[in-house]
Amino acid sequence: MPTGWAGRRGNRRRVGFREDMTDPEGDPDAPLLARIGMGEEAAFRTLMAHKLPRVHGLALRLLRDPALADDIAQEVFLRVWRQARAWRPGAARFDTWLHRVALNLCMDRLRRRREVAVADPPEQVDPAPGADFMLARDAESRRVEHAVAGLPARQREALVMQVYQGLSNIEAAAALGISVEALESLLARARRALRQQLEDLRP
């Protein structure tokens, strides 16, 4: 079974294409993956044209660092390229696998960043890693970005998966490695916190 490593240290989760995470019926990415598995670079580029913005956006929203988001996207797609040959239709949906790998890589980076911050604290404390970089110039966008960044990690991940990545509840739960009930709980708590912070942004 082809697998990709994409987990947190100490709780590293082995992620396989064939892991039964969601209903793979009619996976729209299957034909493209089959071609990539045969070494078709054009198919790989086509897949990136479809998926790279989403993977990059996920990493950007979780890490808030464009260079790190580039690194994450690169690592994710290199895994796709290396493992596509062993991919078989009828297993997990590729998109779910992709999100799970990207998410786990992001969590690895966040953990490393926390370890560095603890081991070598800066003289001037930065209230939020990457805070000096504003993802958008728009003030309202920054307000939302900071509000989401202030959520507990799992709530933030759940919200990003459901709201910004547009995953279904089953896909988001699978990507997070939790039950649908746990996902709903995380989402409800996240939205409750954000509702208070973003009250004045409502139309």
Next chain:
Amino acid sequence: MTPERFAALAAAYGGAIDRWPEAERAAARAFRDAHPEAEAVLAAEAALDAALARWAVPAPGAALAGRIARDAARRRQAPRRLRLWLAGLGLAGALAGGGAIGAVLVARLVPAGGAGCSQSLTVLGAPVPSCGDAANWSDTL
């Protein structure tokens, strides 16, 4: 669908029933149509949805996809080349090592006076079996 479940779904998934779990959408729409107060629940969550939608992130740079594709192409080739290189290195090493061992053995085991059978010894100093009788061979082990 109960009022509690409807409220829980709205609280978790927002004000658009289209984004709710597929299995519960039909029941949720029926509940909304039958209960006018449900619209207020949806409207409150839709307002938060609209606020969240204001967070936009830039698209990845145009060069990123090209860089990944080039890197991928190199990585696929690398293992094959590496295997060939290692195989070649191993063969060369085996040949060189074999030659060196052979030279050492010849130097140590072959006396200066020649390779006469009666003077041939094993590395343990015992007579080579072919030069002694069968009984002596068993003793050398």
